[in-house]
Every structure is written in C-alpha cells, then in structure tokens.
Amino acid sequence: MLHTSNLFTRSLTRSLATHAGKSPTAIVMMNMGGPETVPETHDFLKNLFLDGDLIPLPFQRWSAPYIAKRRTPQIEQQYTDIGGGSPILRYTRLQGEGMARLLDELHPETAPHKAYVAFRYVRPMTTETAREMKADGVKRAIAFTQYPQYSCSTTGSSLNELFRKAKSGDVDSDIEWSVIDRWGTHPGFIEAVAQNIEKALAKFSPETRKDAVILFSAHSLPMSVVNRGDPYILEVAASVSAVMDRLKNANPYRLVWQSQVGPSAWMGMQTGAALKGLARLGKKQVVIVPIAFTSDHIETLYEIDLEYAKEAREHGIEVHRADSLNDSPVFIRALADIATQHLREYSQTKRPVSVQLGLRCPGCTNATCQQQKTWLAKGGGQ
Ligand SMILES: C=CC1=C(C)c2cc3[nH]c(cc4nc(cc5[nH]c(cc1n2)c(C)c5CCC(=O)O)C(CCC(=O)O)=C4C)c(C)c3C=C
Ligand SMILES: [Fe+2]
Ligand SMILES: [Fe+2]
Secondary structure, eight states: OOHHHHHHHHHHHHHHHHHHSSSSSEEEEOOOOOSSSGGGGHHHHHHHHHOOOOOOOTTTTHHHHHHHHHHOOOOHHHHHTTTTTHHHHHHHHHHHHHHHHHHHHGGGGGGGGEEEEEEEESSHHHHHHHHHHHHHHEEEEEEEOOOOSOOOTHHHHHHHHHHHHTTTSOOOOTTTEEEEOTTTOOOOOOHHHHHHHHHTTSSSSSGGGGEEEEEEEEEEBBHHTTTTSSHHHHHHHHHHHHHHHHHTOOOOEEEEEEESSSSBOOSBBBBHOOOOOOHHHTOEEEEEEEOOOOOOOOOIIIIIIIIIIHHHHTTOOOOEOOOTTOOHHHHHHHHHHHHHHHHHHHHOOOOOOTTGSSSSSOHHHHHHHHHHHHHHHTOOOO
C-alpha cells in the first residue's frame, strides 16, 4: 500500500512539474466520510445528525448533539470491531490520485488534474479543501460525487454544503464549477461491480454456483424521502439491472435495503429479513453485493460481514460478499473515464450540470436545494 502510494505521489509530482505554472483542474471527490479512528466517532455522528439536508430534526442544533452522544457507544463498538475506523479517506485518496494520473493522459487539454477530497461529516470538509484549492491557484473545478446513485440526502447534501460555503466566502468565488452528479449505470462502474461478483461466485463449487442468489444490498431511505420523489431507489435499481445484464442474468437476484435507523418507516425489504426468507425457501447459496457505496464501511464490514452473513450461515446458507470497489483498478479507470467524458462534454456545451440535476424532487420543500441548483446552473462563482 505504502509502495503504491509513493508511486502515485511521485507521478503526481512529475505531472505537476511537467505543467509547471499551470493551475490544476480540480476534481473534488465528494462523499460523507467516516471516522478514521474510534475516538472520532462522536464528532462524525454529531455532524451527521446536524445535517438538516439528511435528517431534518426539530430543534436540530440541540437535538443533534444529544442523539449523537446517545448513539456513540454503539457505533464506536462497531468501528472497533471492524479494525478501529473507517477506511474511506485512504480509499478516496487512492482512487482520486489514480484517477487524476489517468486523466492527464486521457484529457491532456485540461492537465494537470488534481484530486481533492470534500467530506460532509469528517475532515477534510469543504472549507479546508477550498483553502487547499486556493493555495494551488485552482480556477476550474469539478464537483464529482462519489455516490454512484443520486439522492438528495447524500449528493444533494454535499452540493448544498458547497453552495453554502461559496455564499459564505469560504469557497473562492473565482472558480468555474461543473458537476458530475450520478453515474450508476456507467459501463466501467458496472464492469467493476460485475467482476467482484464473479470473484465471489467463483468461491462456490461449480455444481452449486448457478443456484446462488445474488442479493444486492443498498443503504435504505426513509419512506418520507422516497415519497417526496427522491430518485435514489430508481437509480439503484437501474445499477442492479445493468450489472445483471452484464452477468447475462445467469443467476436469480433481488435488491434489498439495509441500515435503517430510528423508528420511522424505511424502504424495504430489509437485507436481514431477506436472508431469513431465502433460508426458509431452501436457498443454500447467496452472494451479497454492496451496490450504493464504493469503499468499505461499517455497513459492509460490520452489518453484512459480522451480522447478516453470520446469521445466514447459522441458517445453513453458504454466503460470500462481493468485495467493495476500494482499490479496484477497473473502478479507478471507470472514474477517469467518467471524468473524461464530462470534461469533453463540458468543453463543447459549457453546460455545468446534467439536465436531471436541474429538477428538484416534486415534494421538495428545502429552499436551499433550489438556490444550489440555480447557483450551479451558472457554474457557481457569480
Ligand atoms: C448511498 C448511501 C447512503 C444513503 C442513501 C444514506 C441515507 C441516509 N442515512 C441516514 C442516516 C445514517 N446513516 C449513517 C451512516 C451511513 N450512511 C451511509 C450511506 C448512506 N446513507 C454510510 C456508508 C454510513 C456509514 C459510514 C461508515 O463509515 O461506515 C448513520 C450513522 C450510523 C448510525 O448511527 O447508524 C446514520 C444515522 C439517513 C437518515 C438517510 C436518508 C435520509
Ligand atoms: Fe446513512
Ligand atoms: Fe431537495
């Protein structure tokens, strides 16, 4: 890992030296982030519960710290059990550096490219990243969501935060922005997921492999979010369909939902209940596939590996999980292809956002969403 990282750093230094004097095109990798160490769990949860774009709470400034504090011991234990923290920063940096290096070759017109990380709930957050971009003299940036499928609660929250920080002056107003807002059916992403499923399928005996049920599992959404017209459920289903087409529909499959929090109604069927149901139906082989998050986190390493898979085995199911994309070279190449396609289209159309990003959820009542869309449609800055 250290060796690979050094190679990336050397190649980045070389790339920046080749383009000496030219400010980099920034590719800002937006995601939620996770606590790198167990003691950072509380602040992560506090920032998460303070996010009104994700969870609007009554008296949020006061209720969020209270809920975060109450929830911290349980979540700290989960991060302890998966090895002491979230690997998301390490993987996002690795993915970003690999992507930027490829981009210099694929789209030399906008080289040098430099990847930045902007997390929502842990460092580096938008303000810190913006400071780094200013020091590098960035004038052109792409806000590249690292959630493959769009939800107002994830990508929408990151874009609202970018808008707020631009309005408060924390993000330089000179920067020309464009947005990659979703890429859940991009062939490179689909290929990377499909290859990881094939690797998991290979763990079954040749006789039983074709009977294995492929169980795609994604973080659920509260029904209140689904019912206001959030596109996430549809887009996750589109990813699943594209992956299954690539796998020639050789196995039966279902899409189920995990990680519900709190007492309200969430999108189902729940992953745990689905595994129990499959056991009841006499299914003996299952591959669980994380489809809505690109690196490992507590939902893969804790919920799936330590809870669901264990329980399924107790019910007599042989279960394997498809790896998260993490450091997959196929996935890193996909990120570079997605960014290249975006840069090419932008150079021709000068359109900073997709048509789809322009439409608010029909039931959206969050005024910031409209302001953010108006600001981004003008490329930010003005
Ligand atoms: C695409 C992925 C995700 C969507 C959509 C999503 C929506 C969503 N989440 C909450 C509440 C919580 N999520 C929490 C953790 C968490 N969420 C995601 C991804 C999505 N969330 C991940 C990857 C993680 C774990 C991060 C890690 O490092 O492992 C948490 C905190 C954990 C807990 O307390 O259980 C909460 C709370 C809502 C309300 C929501 C949609 C509105
Ligand atoms: Fe979540
Ligand atoms: Fe909205």
